[in-house]
Amino acid sequence: MRIVFALLIALIGCRPGADQAGAADNLQRHLDLLKNGTLCQKRAAVLALYEQGKKAIPALVDRIEDSEIAYQSTNVLASPVISSAPPDSQHDQFAGVLYAYVIELILARDNVSRDETVSCKFLLGLDDYVYGHGLILNGNELIKANDLSRIKQIYLRWWTGNRGKNLTEMRQEWQRLHRPLAGTEYRWY
DSSP: OHHHHHHHHHHHHHHHHHHHHHHHHHHHHHHHHHHHSOHHHHHHHHHHHHHHGGGGHHHHHHTTTOOSBOTTOTTTTSOTTOOOOOTTOOSOOBHHHHHHHHHHHHHHOSOOOOOTTTTTTOSSOTTTOSSSSOOEEETTEEOOGGGHHHHHHHHHHHHHHHTTSOHHHHHHHHHTTOOTTTTSSEEEO
16 A cells, blocks of 8 residues: 555656657657658647747747758748749748747747638648748848847747736737847848
8 A cells, every 4th residue: 555655756756857858859859850851840830839839939949959850841931922033932841940930930820720621731720820931031031041040039039028918918019010030131021
């Protein structure tokens, strides 16, 4: 009886740590799928990260400098209603751009469509895209891999100044154009 009681106490005592480890593994899995998954897996990852809201932002910021090319990401961030694309934009994205975009999505949308008819045709519901083309520009040029470390610094500075706010406040500020890249040489397009 004492052994059973001791095991029960040990299990109850270990549960919160196990939950945190499971959540961290789950977060890492979604980040990996966003970078390397199929379009269906990317969609599921974006929706899962979006659902985590503010909790996902630090992990996303931490990965913005990832200059590896994200598998199957050509035009994945571009709204399907846009019929043209800027020159030189028809290529897979840096993984860091996808991570930054999910931050923007979390900030820009109070909710996103989970419409199953969209399924794997598009990354998001037609009304959920935050920016028309889903590209980060430096001035009027597409960013290069070496821009990602600076973009990460900008997002990190923004996060440091805003992490004490609740998500509703951050969304209100985003709507008032107080966005992570505001006032820098970079902009979303």
